[in-house]
Amino acid sequence: MKNYAPALLTALLLACVPPCAAQEAPQAAALSGYYDKAFGYYMAGDYAKAIEQWNIILRADPKQITAKNMIDEARQKMAGSSGSLKSGFYALMEKGRYSDALIKLEALLGSDPTNPDYRKLQASLRRITAVTPKKPAASRPWNAAAAGLSAWINEKADLPFAYDALRYARELAPSDKVFERLLALLEDEDSGLRLNDTKPATSGILDHKKELALRQIYDSKFYLAAKELEGVLRLEPQDIVALKRIGSVYLQLKDYRQARNAWQKAAGLSPEDEQLKEYLAALDTAAPAAKKPAPRKRSRR
Structure with missing residues (x-):
């Protein structure tokens, strides 16, 4: 049985040329050969060669949306392999x-x-x-x-x-x-x-990021503050100030689990910190930690 897919694709591409742009039809006809080859390679699973053909089309006419879309689709297919x-x-x-x-x-x-x-x-x-x-x-x-x-x-x-x-x-x-x-x-x-850097010359990188996050907390820009503090903790996971502040950010975002995790980690690093004890006590009142389900009793037979 004959495979009419390439010819059908060519016909569709040529049909897309509006009457007012009839002068562009010769170019479309020239590109159709590359489309046919690309489609054949794509159907055969040779995505790299299909992309080569579509890139030839784009060099000739960068406005060819079909070629751009098919390159993206072929790359998605290639990502698996x-x-x-x-x-x-x-x-x-x-x-x-x-x-x-x-x-x-x-x-x-x-x-x-x-x-x-x-x-x-x-x-x-x-x-x-x-x-x-x-x-x-x-x-x-x-x-x-x-x-x-x-x-x-x-x-x-x-x-x-x-x-x-x-x-x-x-x-x-x-x-x-x-x-x-x-x-x-x-x-x-x-x-x-x-x-675009705003860090003062006399300030350390992490100190600047923590100070910037504090200003963002005061301005209720909690997601921006979280990003700055997460950056600090990627570099220094045991930074107590960053842990305390990001716990406060998570609290404002009503992510109580994350707030508790941050403050508990900080408390483990600084067990005598009274402020952290107050934070955790207040959090226990506002959002009690979920209790683990009691183990099921085994029934006697």
Whole structure:
């Protein structure tokens, strides 16, 4: 039985050309051959070659919405088959093995050479590995820097956090010039980070973030405050001030479980803190902790 799908797709594309744009019909006819090839590759499961054809179409006519949409759909299909490669890449980033992560990323690019996210990550990671091929120590400065690099080299990059993390690493180890070089790379990639920075020169990174969060709490900007404090705790999970303040934020957001967790963690670090005892007592009154269900009695037979 004949496969009429490519011809049908061509007919549909040509039918979309309005009468007033009849002069564009020759171009549409020329592109239809690429659409037919792309559709054939897509149906055969060769998504990389299908994307190549759709990219040819977009270079000829960037307004071809169908080609853009089909590239997105093909990449979603490819994500399933390349899932292990991608998870391996992010695992290597978390371990601080940046040269190995670059090799894994280039394997991902081999399956999807025109993926703009992968190509951007590759360019950034190549520059990083030229400065530091791996995390050399499990020290506080390098733990902070590694958290920043993982936030930077990510499809959902958090560059403001990466900037804070690398500056905190430099703050902890000012004699280590690697952090200065990494910061220069990041500022070169996004100059807005320095331009939009509000930190006073005399203030430490974490102190500034906690102070900024406090002002946001006073202004009832609780979600913004939570983001700042979560950033502090990603870098210093045992920061008591950040734990106390984020507990207050969660309380305002009526997330009592999170508030209790934050204050209990802070109380474990500072058991003599009377303020924390008051906070937890008030929380127990306002929102008692859920009791565990009593164990079921075994019936006798």
